[in-house]
Amino acid sequence: MKTGKLSAWLFVTLAVPAVILALWTLLAELTESLYWPSPLAIARVFPKAWLDGRMTEDVLPSLVRLALGYLCALAIGIAVGLVVGSVRRLRLAVEPVFEFFRAIPPPVLVPIMMLIAGIGDGMKISVIAFGCVWPILINTVEGVRGIDGVQIDTARSYSLRRRQRLLNVTIPSAAPKIFVGARQSLAIGLIMMVISEMFAASNGLGYNIVQFQRLFQLKEMWSGIILLGIIGVAANAIFKLVEKRCLRWYLGMQSQER
Amino acid sequence: MQHVEKHPILSVESLRKVYGAGAGAVEAIGNLDFTVARNELICIVGPSGAGKTTFLRCLSGLLAPTSGQVVLEGKKVEGPPEGMAVVLQEYSRSLYPWMTVYDNVELPLKAKGLPAGERRTAVTEALGAVGLSSSTKAYPWQLSGGMQQRVAIARAIAYRPKILVMDEPFAAVDAQTRAELEDLVRDLWQRLGVTVLFVTHDIDESVYLGQRVLVLSSAPTFIMEEVRIGLPDERDQLSTRALPEFARLRTQVYELIQQAKLVTYRTERPVAGEAVSHSV
Structure with a gap:
């Protein structure tokens, strides 16, 4: 029974990708297009393109910059969001500004940041952090604002101290919203990581994809795009794992209400 | 059996709460004046819209009264007091x-x-x-x-806590659970020797639980009447509720509440004199 379920699950998950790959391979082999190499050809160049040194020279630095930028955005977004969300007047005053900054597509900041922060790692991390911070910040503010009045009254009537209230009431109560923001930011972070490397860089995933394109190594370029997809999926999986651990109460409560 | 102590654990003195100011002002609490003795179990019952929530927020230091004061163990309540625990309806x-x-x-x-x-x-x-x-x-x-x-x-x-304040704690549970929880409160009160102030809109519940029932008027709130509950200390859901005295008391409280609903319309502001004459 159990193996039956497993194979059914495998079938449902893999059927569509398999069909897409098959069609892609078929069309590519038939047309022999230079721009749309077959998956088999891409798979053949993949080890040479990435596993021969580029993993540590390019992919790893990209991921480190992504991680640093994203963590900065998390720290700043949550900290500022907690303060702004707790003070009503402050929130009303700054929320429109946040909305404006969020509305600016973060890639346009790359040229300006290059002027200010140069073209090193600092610029790239700043660009990633700047793009990621707004959804986290805005959602944290929303989460803190939305705390149930009864929960606050309870904390007050038992004279919880500021620190206890923050750690035991405010943050956990806002956590589901914070995670919503953090998830949006993760996707933005990945985009910013690649874009910051396309403008000016000497290494990184985005830099290499552009280089391959310029040298007309299209199979290698495609392999980079696929690698990016894999990284995105992996980052999301890690995120889900963390979310599941931190929001166990929330997910449990939701599944019970259904 | 019980006597009013010289130093009550809680005293509510000329408490008044008005929301807003000027023409749009709403008077929620007209004048509340009563004391609670140590180890007492006192019930407060009133018609819906009797300003019970406002009163409890003032009592528990979450809301500042317009005038008057709440004194817990000789100390004026100015923020949530340490000797008080509150159980709310919305568990x-x-x-x-x-x-x-x-x-x-x-x-x-x-x-x-x-x-x-x-x-x-x-x-x-x-x-x-x-x-x-x-x-x-x-x-x-x-x-x-x-x-x-x-x-x-x-x-x-x-x-x-020195005093346990319960705000319609069983309004949202089913009848059987409610009976169990009522007995639990009586039991804990007797075993732990805590003072209990129990707010409810349920007349039977107030008579079954309390040693004393304060009947509130509609907003602006004052105390209509204080009813002493002369039921035996050992109470149980079947026999106590079957006592003639129980029926008499619940009728009395019921009539007072009906009266409270009517009183609103002729209540102009200065009801203080009336309230004082009825309170403790």
Whole structure:
């Protein structure tokens, strides 16, 4: 029974990708297009393109910059969001500004940041952090604002101290919203990581994809795009794992209400 | 059997609360004046819209009164007092869903600065007293409504309050659970020697539980009448409710509440004299 379920699950998950790959391979082999190499050809160049040194020279630095930028955005977004969300007047005053900054597509900041922060790692991390911070910040503010009045009254009537209230009431109560923001930011972070490397860089995933394109190594370029997809999926999986651990109460409560 | 002490644990003195100012001002509490003796179980009952919520928020230091004061153990209440624990009607919102039952009960004790060992004893005892020893690791939302309210009660008694204030605590649970919880409150009150101020809109409940029932008027609130409940101390759901005295008292309270509903319309502001003459 159990193996039956497993194979059914495998079938449902893999059927569509398999069909897409098959069609892609078929069309590519038939047309022999230079721009749309077959998956088999891409798979053949993949080890040479990435596993021969580029993993540590390019992919790893990209991921480190992504991680640093994203963590900065998390720290700043949550900290500022907690303060702004707790003070009503402050929130009303700054929320429109946040909305404006969020509305600016973060890639346009790359040229300006290059002027200010140069073209090193600092610029790239700043660009990633700047793009990621707004959804986290805005959602944290929303989460803190939305705390149930009864929960606050309870904390007050038992004279919880500021620190206890923050750690035991405010943050956990806002956590589901914070995670919503953090998830949006993760996707933005990945985009910013690649874009910051396309403008000016000497290494990184985005830099290499552009280089391959310029040298007309299209199979290698495609392999980079696929690698990016894999990284995105992996980052999301890690995120889900963390979310599941931190929001166990929330997910449990939701599944019970259904 | 009971006598009014010289030094009541709680006294509410000329309490008045007006929301807003000028022409749009709404007077929620007209004038409240009463005292609660140590170890007393007092019920407060009133028609819906009697400003009970406003009164309780003033009492528990969450809302500043317009004039008058609340004095708990000789100290004027100016913020949430340490010697008071409040059990609210909305158990599902007052318990923290991200904490287990145990952690919910323990949190106020941490705020009080109790060392870990004492906290453990207090939490275990309190959960035992409400019959929840086996659910310590569950989350509140995994429990039934009645059990959640037991957790809220455990949290309140673990806090070792001088006075336990309950705001329509059983309004949202089913009738059978309600009867059980009423007996639990009487039992805890007798065993722990805590003072209980129990607010309800249920007339039978107020008569069944209390030693004394204060009947409130509609807003702007004052005390219509104080009813002494001369029922035996040992009460149970069947025999106590079957007593002729019980029927007489519930009729009396019922009539007072009907009267309270009518009184509103002719109540101009200065009802203070009337309220004083009826209060303790």
